[in-house]
Amino acid sequence: MSPKIAVTIGDINGIGPEVALKAVVKKSVLSVCDPFIIAPFKLVNIYSPFLGIKLHVMENEDDFERGKNLANIYPMREFKNVKITLGQPSKISGQIAGESIEIAVEMCLNGKASAVCTSPVSKKSLNLAGFNFPGQTEMIAHLSNSKRYLMMFINNKIKLALATIHIPLSKVSKTITHELLAEKIEILIETLKKDFLINSPSIAVLGLNPHAGEDGLIGDEEKKIIKPVIEKFSAKNFKIDGPFSADGFFGEKKFKNYDAILSMYHDQGLIPVKLIDFYNTVNFSAGLNIVRTSPDHGTAYDIAGRLIANEKSMVQAIILSAKIYKNRANFNE
Template identity: 45%
Template sequence: MEQKNKPRIGITIGDISGIGPEVILKTLADNRVLHYCQPIIYGMGSVVNRYRKMLGLENFGFQQIQGFDQLHPKKVSVVNCLEEDVEFTPGTPSPATGNLARTALLRAAQDLKEGHIQAIVTAPIDKDNTQGEGFQFPGHTEFFTTYFDAPESLMFLVSNDLRVATATGHIPLKEVVNHITPELLIRKLTILDKSLRQDFGIQKPKIAVLGLNPHAGENGLLGKEEEEIIRPMIEQLKEKGNLVFGPFPADGFFGTRSYKKFDATLALYHDQGLIPFKTLAFETGVNFTAGLPIVRTSPDHGTAYDIAGQNKADETSFREALFAAVDILRTRAGV
């Protein structure tokens, strides 16, 4: 059944020499998507058409628009973000593909801020190749946090009963220990708790916190952060009525599927959370930026240059990201 007042979802095309355009088109080629949202691709019509032919999706139709008054409820729309066509080779990033990725992202973010679209789903970028005027960030998460003036955000990976957030993001591993403070953990857990309530409709979230050191420090034998920082912080939150537990040794926690007992898990650094998440839910995982006034999701994979242009990319994660954006919008609206 087609929804009334379908949300407009902006889709940034990412680095077109990666698998972004492929997973976008494979997702939108299923016309049932149009029952739930109005997809607007930020990129180039010529790129979409080239991938349409390359993938054999001859029946995939789209319209190129100049303004939002031209939107059609039963058509995928494309916003041309550059005036001239972009020459590119699948699998080989270039300054031109980085420029288009950056320009599309900035255009979509501006339209989101101005209320023309209701959410953004970002296809993968090459973070280094995308750097330039307007985008000098280590990733999408940091960009959206700054662009929408949020005091702080949270990288939040979700897939069915598995939800993993990271206390620290795109920073070198050697710097993680200096960032792990009670203040940081309380801020991140506060964002996580609020997101579980307002974005996922969980009234009393139960959250697990992982330890920093092997075996969660083994009572101080393998590191003191658990006893001096993490455990006291958890007790402080418990006294306020929060359902927060830990710290748990990360290996055993995921190995025994203990995450199933909780609504979400807070990992303390990027790979501690993303390695188990992608191992368990790579095809269905969604990267959601929690703590923002807007909704932004993405697939949990990268550009995958090694298979770009070969019709080998699995679109499941991107499709899940698109529907997650729609679901979060509806949950926030109380629908």
């Protein structure tokens, strides 16, 4: 049976509806899963004529139809007096995006969907609507009752995880502890085995400071925290190396020698990953009780409504969600 992928609508004032519609009708997507968009029908119907896409309104999760340029819509409740303000965050756009996420997660927990792929949202819009989370990852972890999670970015050339996510750079050093790093490495090992079927994964851990601290001259987090955690796992025969100086590690393309990399903070990992392959990179939330992916970009307010958004990352996100769902099933057999 083909996996059922619940695709959220995202921010209606951004490119979420556009990339979602474009992606779910792709042959490469339909060849591996049955994707459907959770959205108010009237809203997606605004976009569909301009994109040349027909819509099928599903009566339930099993009412899936296939056809050329046909998108399946799992209808949310219709919202009254919705005003689309392209390029701007708003309470109503946050409300629609948030409720779409809630429905998708619930469907996964109840077995009505195999995985969820979330379209880009505005954190400000979600907060205006009362969804007070730093991002979708934290929100979905809460909704799925997942105690641990790890943000990863994946394409055909690299798998990279983040030790810290959406926090100010000034707080990164204090946030990185022995316990945090050990937990993130544990999740990373588990997901590489379970979700990517890599039996004995190799992991590279990046340092926090320039030159990985230069043996304590430019910071001591590597000596006091990062290296001892690596040694703890190495003593248990896990293949974990580091801490590496990030600039040299990526400059010399050492990432090709490892199954995954653990970065200490957001931009340290995201800049090289997106330079390696921006359009085909996927955000994956490892460690959750459900499978969740998303494209690696945001709402792109600057091009919202112009119908020029690139849907490649969304396509890859849906495909990866189906692959991980199948891998987990095979791993658990």
